Amino acid sequence: ASIRFPLVYYESFTKDGTTTFCFTSPLSLHFQLNDEKGNAMVFGCLRMLFSRIMNGATETLMVDLDRCLCYISMAAKNMQLAGKSCTVALIARYFRAFLVQIGTIRRYVLNSHSFTTRSIETNYPAHATLMVWMTAFRIFDLLKDSAVDFELLYPIGDSNASEQAATLIAYGLLTTAKVTERPFMCKCACFAWQQLHSCMSDAFWRMFSWLFRLCVGAVTFNYPTNPSSVMFLELCEARDSISSETFSDVLCSLDWRPADLRLLPGKATNSCLECLRQILLKTADHRNALIRLYTFFGSRNAEELTGAESILQHYFNVLCARIMEPSPMSTLCELSRESGKAWLEAMKGHCVDVELREDLNEWDIFIRVATVVCSKCESVWRSFKPRIFSKFTPKRFREMPISSLIEMLTLFLAFAYSTDTREVCEKTSMLIMSIFESSGKDRQEVLLRAVHCQILMHAERGLDDASIIKSLISLTDKLNEADSSDIYAESYLFAAQKGLELSSLHRFLPRMSSADITRILEASTHFTTVSACLWKVAVERLLMSDASHSIVFLTTQLRHRCVDNPMLASQRMALITSVLLSEKAPWTNTAFEFLIEFIQSLDGEIRFPIESILPLWFAVVLTHIESDGLTDVSQFICTGFRSFVQDKGFPSKEFSSDISSTDAAARWIFESVSEIARRNEMWVREAMLRWLEPVACVLQKVLPKSTMEVCTQSCRIASYIFRFASRLIYRSAGECNFNQSLFVRLCKLYIQNTLIVRNFEATFLDESVPNYFCGLLMLPIASSSYLQRIAVDIIEKFSLDYSLKQKMKRLLGDHPRFIPILYAACKADSNAFKFLTAIA
Numbered sequence: 121a122s123i124r125f126p127l128v129y130y131e132s133f134t135k136d137g138t139t140t141f142c143f144t145s146p147l148s149l150h151f152q153l154n155d156e157k158g159n160a161m162v163f164g165c166l167r168m169l170f171s172r173i174m175n176g177a178t179e180t181l182m183v184d185l186d187r188c189l190c191y192i193s194m195a196a197k198n199m200q201l202a203g204k205s206c207t208v209a210l211i212a213r214y215f216r217a218f219l220v221q222i223g224t225i226r227r228y229v230l231n232s233h234s235f236t237t238r239s240i241e242t243n244y245p246a247h248a249t250l251m252v253w254m255t256a257f258r259i260f261d262l263l264k265d266s267a268v269d270f271e272l273l274y275p276i277g278d279s280n281a282s283e284q285a286a287t288l289i290a291y292g293l294l295t296t297a298k299v300t301e302r303p304f305m306c307k308c309a310c311f312a313w314q315q316l317h318s319c320m321s322d323a324f325w326r327m328f329s330w331l332f333r334l335c336v337g338a339v340t341f342n343y344p345t346n347p348s349s350v351m352f353l354e355l356c357e358a359r360d361s362i363s364s365e366t367f368s369d370v371l372c373s374l375d376w377r378p379a380d381l382r383l384l385p386g387k388a389t390n391s392c393l394e395c396l397r398q399i400l401l402k403t404a405d406h407r408n409a410l411i412r413l414y415t416f417f418g419s420r421n422a423e424e425l426t427g428a429e430s431i432l433q434h435y436f437n438v439l440c441a442r443i444m445e446p447s448p449m450s451t452l453c454e455l456s457r458e459s460g461k462a463w464l465e466a467m468k469g470h471c472v473d474v475e476l477r478e479d480l481n482e483w484d485i486f487i488r489v490a491t492v493v494c495s496k497c498e499s500v501w502r503s504f505k506p507r508i509f510s511k512f513t514p515k516r517f518r519e520m521p522i523s524s525l526i527e528m529l530t531l532f533l534a535f536a537y538s539t540d541t542r543e544v545c546e547k548t549s550m551l552i553m554s555i556f557e558s559s560g561k562d563r564q565e566v567l568l569r570a571v572h573c574q575i576l577m578h579a580e581r582g583l584d585d586a587s588i589i590k591s592l593i594s595l596t597d598k599l600n601e602a603d604s605s606d607i608y609a610e611s612y613l614f615a616a617q618k619g620l621e622l623s624s625l626h627r628f629l630p631r632m633s634s635a636d637i638t639r640i641l642e643a644s645t646h647f648t649t650v651s652a653c654l655w656k657v658a659v660e661r662l663l664m665s666d667a668s669h670s671i672v673f674l675t676t677q678l679r680h681r682c683v684d685n686p687m688l689a690s691q692r693m694a695l696i697t698s699v700l701l702s703e704k705a706p707w708t709n710t711a712f713e714f715l716i717e718f719i720q721s722l723d724g725e726i727r728f729p730i731e732s733i734l735p736l737w738f739a740v741v742l743t744h745i746e747s748d749g750l751t752d753v754s755q756f757i758c759t760g761f762r763s764f765v766q767d768k769g770f771p772s773k774e775f776s777s778d779i780s781s782t783d784a785a786a787r788w789i790f791e792s793v794s795e796i797a798r799r800n801e802m803w804v805r806e807a808m809l810r811w812l813e814p815v816a817c818v819l820q821k822v823l824p825k826s827t828m829e830v831c832t833q834s835c836r837i838a839s840y841i842f843r844f845a846s847r848l849i850y851r852s853a854g855e856c857n858f859n860q861s862l863f864v865r866l867c868k869l870y871i872q873n874t875l876i877v878r879n880f881e882a883t884f885l886d887e888s889v890p891n892y893f894c895g896l897l898m899l900p901i902a903s904s905s906y907l908q909r910i911a912v913d914i915i916e917k918f919s920l921d922y923s924l925k926q927k928m929k930r931l932l933g934d935h936p937r938f939i940p941i942l943y944a945a946c947k948a949d950s951n952a953f954k955f956l957t958a959i960a
Contacts, residue, residue: 153192153195153196153199153207153210153211154207155210156210159210159211159214160214162192162214163214163215163217163218165188166185166188166189166192166218167218167221169181169184169185169188170185170222170248170252173185173244173245173248174245174248178244181244182244182247182248185248185251185252186251189251189252189255192211192255192259193255193258193259195211196208196211196212196259196262197262199211200262205263208259208262208263209263211259212256212259212260212262212263212281215255215256215259215260216256216281218252218256219252219253219256219285222249222252223249224253224288224291224292224354225249225250225253225288225289225291225292225293225295225296226288226291226292226295226354227354228245228246228249228292229246229292229295229296229299230295230299232245232246246296246305247308250289250292250308250309250312253285253288253289253292254289254312254315256285257282257285257286257289257315257316257319258315258319260280260281260282260284260285261282261319261320263280263281263282264280264281264282264283279327282319282320283320283323283327286316286319286320286324286327287327287330287331287355288355289312289316290313290316290327290328290331291331291354291355291358291362293309293312293313293370294331294335294362294366294367294370295361295362296309297309297366297369297370298362298363298366303369303370303373303374304370304373310374313370313374314374325391325392325394325395328367328371328395329394329395329398331358332364332367332395332398332399332402333398334355334358334359335358335359335360335361335362335363335367336359336360336364336402337359337360340356340359341355341356341358342356364399364400364402364403364404365403365404365405365408365409367399368396368399368400368403368409368412369412371392371395371396371399371416372396372412372413372415372416373412373415373416391427392424393425393426393427393428393430393431394427394430396416396431397430397431397434400413400431400434400435401434406435406438406439406482407481407482407485410435410482410485410486410489411476411485413431413489414476414485414488414489414492417489417492417493417496418492420496421496422496422497422498425493425496425497425500426497426499426500427500428493428497428500429493429499429500429503429504432489432490432493432494432500432504433504433507435486435489436486436490436504436507436508436511439482439483439486439527440511440512443512443520443524443527443528444516444519444520444521444524445521446521446523447481447521447523447524448523449523450479450480450481450483450484450523451466451479452466452467452484452526452527452530453522453523453526453527456526456529456530456566456569456570457526457565457566457569459569459572459610460569460570460571460572460573460575460576460610460614461572461573461576463530463533463569463570463572463573464533464537464573464576464577467530467533467534467537467573468537470484470487470488470491470530470534471488471491471495471534471537471538476488483527483530483531484527486531487527487530487531487534490504490531490534490535491534491535491537491538491539494535494538494539495538495539501535501539501540505535508531508532508535509532509547509551512528514551514554514555517551517555518555518558518559518563522562522563522566525563525566526566529548529566529567529570532544532547532548532551532570533548533570533573533574533577536548536574536577537577541577541578541581541583542583545574545577545578545588546587548570548574549571549574549587549588549591552567552570552571552591552595553591553594553595555567556595556598557598561600561603561604564595564599564604564607565604565607567595568592568595568596568607568610568611569607569610571588571591571592571595571611572592572610572611572614574588575588575589575592575614585618589614589615589618589620592611592614592615593615593620593622595611596608596611596612596615596622596624597622597623597624599628601627601628601631602631604628605628605631605632605633605636606632606633606636608624608628608632609628609632609633609636609637609639609640610636612625612640612643613639613640613643616640616643616644616647617643619646619647621644621647621649621650621651621654623651625640625651625653625654626651626653629653629654629657634661634664637657637661638666638669640654641654641657641658641661641669641670641672641673642669642672642673644673645672645673645676645677646676647677648680649680650677655674655677655692658670658673658674658677659674659695659696659699660699662674662696662699662700662705662710662714663699663702663704663705663706663710667710667713668713671710671713671714671717672717674692674696674714675714675717675718675720675721676721677692678692678693678696678718678721678728679721679722679726682722682726682727682728682729683726686727686729689728689729690729690731690732691732693728693729693732693733694729694732696714696736697732697733697735697736697814698814700714700736700739701735701736701739701814701815701817701818702817703817703821705818707743707822708739708740708743708744708818708822711736711739711740712740712744712749712750712753714736715733715736715737715740715753716749716752716753718733719752719753719756727760727763728760730757730760730761730763730764731764731807731810731811733757733760734757734761734811735810735811735812735814735815737753737754737757738811738812738815739814739815739818739819740753741754741782741785741786741833741837742815742819742823742833742834742837742838743818743819743822743823743826743830743834744830744833745829745830745833746781746782746783746833750782751780751781751782754779754781754782754785754786755779755785757785757789758779758785758788758789761789761792765792765796770795770796770799770800771795771796771798771799773788773791773792773795782833782837783833783836783837786837786840787840787844790840790841790843790844790845791840791844793807793808793844793845793848794844794845794848797845797848801848804848805848805849808845808848808849809849809862812841812849812862812866813862816862816865816866816869819834819866819869820865820869823869823874824873828878828880831874831878831880832880832881832884834870835870835874835875835880835884835888836884836887836888838866838869838870839870839887839888839889839891839892839895840891841866841895842866842870842891842892842894842895842896843891843892843894843895844895845895846863846895846896846898846899847895847898847899849862849863849866850863850899851863852900852903852904853904858906864906867906867910870892871892871910871913871914872910872913875888875889875892875914875917876913876914876917882921882923885918885921885924886921886923886924886927889914889918889924889927889928890924890927890928890931892914893911893914893927893928893931894931896910896911896914897911897931897932897934897935897938901938901941901942902937902938902941905945908941908942908945909945911938911942911945912942912945912946912952913952914928915928915942915946915951915952915955915956916946916950916951916952917951919951919952919954919955920951925955928955929955929959932959933959939956939959939960940960942956943956943957943960
């Protein structure tokens with residue numbers, strides 16, 4: 121079988137059909153090689169053909185050389201099968217002489233400039249030299265087990281001629297790789313390596329290892345006294361001629377599978393991995409060597425990787441020797457300090473088969489190599505595992521730079537992800553626990569994010585992470601609240617996902633950023649119970665511009681309290697109401713959002729603290745226009761108010777379940793309040809103050825700046841307060857500070873500063889003004905100059921309107937005793953004076 125070189129594959133004939141081949145068939149060549157004379161003639165022709173190729177090669181000459189060498193090889197093989205070992209030895213001796221004449225592959229490479237001046241595909245002399253040497257090697261290989269005496273290529277060592285030829289061929293191919301700065305000049309060189317391995321079997325790695333040690337000076341050749349050829353003396357001068365990088369580059373780049381070859385596993389001296397280990401021990405460029413290993417190991421199966429732990433241990437020792445030296449923060453280090461999730465995603469890149477990025481450092485590449493090997497071969501993992509965890513003491517972990525700590529933790533996490541999640545995470549957690557408390561803030565952050573990464577890894581794989589969560593809680597309790605609130609908040613979220621609340625939260629909340637508190641509120645929303653400090657913070661954040669997370673948190677918590685502790689729910693709702701209606705509250709939009717979220721969080725059967733929520737609803741309906749959301753809230757409040765008065769045993773106005781507007785809802789509630797007051801006026805008077813007093817403070821800020829549409833809605837609803845509840849909110853000067861009383865403040869807001877000052881539509885005035893006037897007439901006007909002045913102002917403003925004039929006349933007709941009192945209070949010739957004169 122002949123060697124074929126696909127990049128220089130030669131057809132039998134050229135286009136013009138000519139050939140210079142001197143042997144017409146393999147049979148004739150077979151007969152010629154049977155004796156001395158025939159061999160001399162054949163090899164003479166072969167020398168002439170080779171000489172012509174070296175002086176000016178053509179494809180035709182290359183085809184002739186290929187056919188000639190194939191015929192010689194086949195003839196020698198047939199002779200060997202026929203038992204003619206002596207004849208084969210004769211052919212081998214002539215081949216030896218031919219090789220001495222043409223020189224080695226290395227000599228040609230070093231003496232030729234063609235490798236840098238022409239395309240390798242048309243470098244026929246180089247291919248011809250390789251073809252001759254490979255054919256000679258196969259013929260020498262036929263005699264390796266023969267008893268026939270055969271002269272060696274060089275009288276040194278105990279190897280046979282085929283091994284010596286293989287050594288010189290390998291040396292030449294390595295020289296080619298060095299000169300061309302690539303593992304193989306073409307596929308021909310790759311196939312040549314494969315044939316050497318295929319023919320030599322176990323001896324190949326012994327030869328490769330011996331050649332490497334010769335080149336690095338580990339072994340030496342002594343010059344022979346009578347060398348048969350000076351060209352074979354090049355092995356005596358091999359020291360420092362080929363670098364270990366070139367050896368590793370060639371070995372790791374070989375593709376063995378096309379030749380159906382098997383790489384011997386284990387630590388035997390004739391194994392591929394042991395040979396590779398010896399080479400790597402002498403390689404100074406660790407980064408490029410690791411890159412080559414990543415590709416090499418990635419294409420091996422589990423059996424072929426047995427014994428690779430020695431290589432991993434070598435590079436682990438190399439990297440650990442520099443681990444106490446500060447190094448620049450890599451991309452991985454930056455991501456690990458960002459969050460546990462970012463660290464996990466970056467670490468996953470070490471465990472999948474992807475191309476290596478340019479920015480990866482030696483540690484990153486080593487982690488990829490180690491995880492590739494250990495995930496494939498369990499025996500390597502069993503051997504390597506105890507070494508990585510026992511390499512450093514906890515003290516060294518506390519002392520090493522942050523970047524080195526991150527690299528070590530990434531190595532552990534990568535093994536956890538790719539090999540044994542439970543065991544590696546357990547050992548990593550024990551390590552973290554042992555060094556955490558005595559570590560500084562930056563180191564503690566890294567350690568906690570490593571724990572976060574483990575939790576995410578367990579969650580991704582559906583594993584029980586209870587022990588890791590327990591460790592996390594223990595570690596966070598050891599943090600210093602003065603400078604670790606951010607990492608505490610991050611850790612809290614992981615515990616919150618498991619429904620656990622950390623008891624130390626109260627120490628860190630005051631120092632947390634707004635963003636961290638927002639995330640904690642969001643994560644704690646589903647808790648059935650929360651600490652008082654978290655509730656307090658959520659209530660305080662209702663006054664912030666972005667209160668949505670606080671609203672969701674508080675409404676959800678209120679729902680739980682409404683179910684299991686209604687009294688506590690009422691107290692907390694009152695607290696929320698007081699905050700939303702305080703002077704610090706800039707507007708009532710947050711209160712509106714809260715009410716909408718609250719009704720959406722409640723089931724229809726859950727009772728809620730209506731008394732505590734009524735002030736909030738009054739503030740919203742008096743400062744917002746009608747909308748679908750407001751209507752839904754109002755219907756909800758009416759339903760709750762109805763249940764509330766029924767529980768109290770109070771009478772109320774007949775309830776209509778299809779109340780279609782906020783206006784109707786407000787009217788119904790105030791009418792019901794009026795009904796209740798007939799039986800229990802004292803309670804109602806106190807309740808109205810509780811419900812409306814906080815609202816007045818909000819209205820004083822909001823109403824003067826409101827649009828006409830909002831003012832119209834607000835004045836309409838406020839008119840029901842005056843009509844149905846004015847006597848319930850009115851306090852005389854003897855009962856209170858009259859000018860600061862609720863009634864006076866509402867009068868100033870709605871009558872004096874809004875109704876009389878602004879110009880409303882006639883239909884609205886026709887509907888609402890009589891309500892205000894009717895409410896005033898229910899009060900002791902005779903004893904209050906303020907009430908007299910307010911009533912006169914209304915008459916003065918609206919008596920010119922015919923419809924309102926008639927309505928006010930009718931209302932005063934029900935209270936004739938007030939006419940002279942009001943007549944006396946008005947100015948002469950005013951509209952009010954004329955109106956009262958007319959009806960007196």
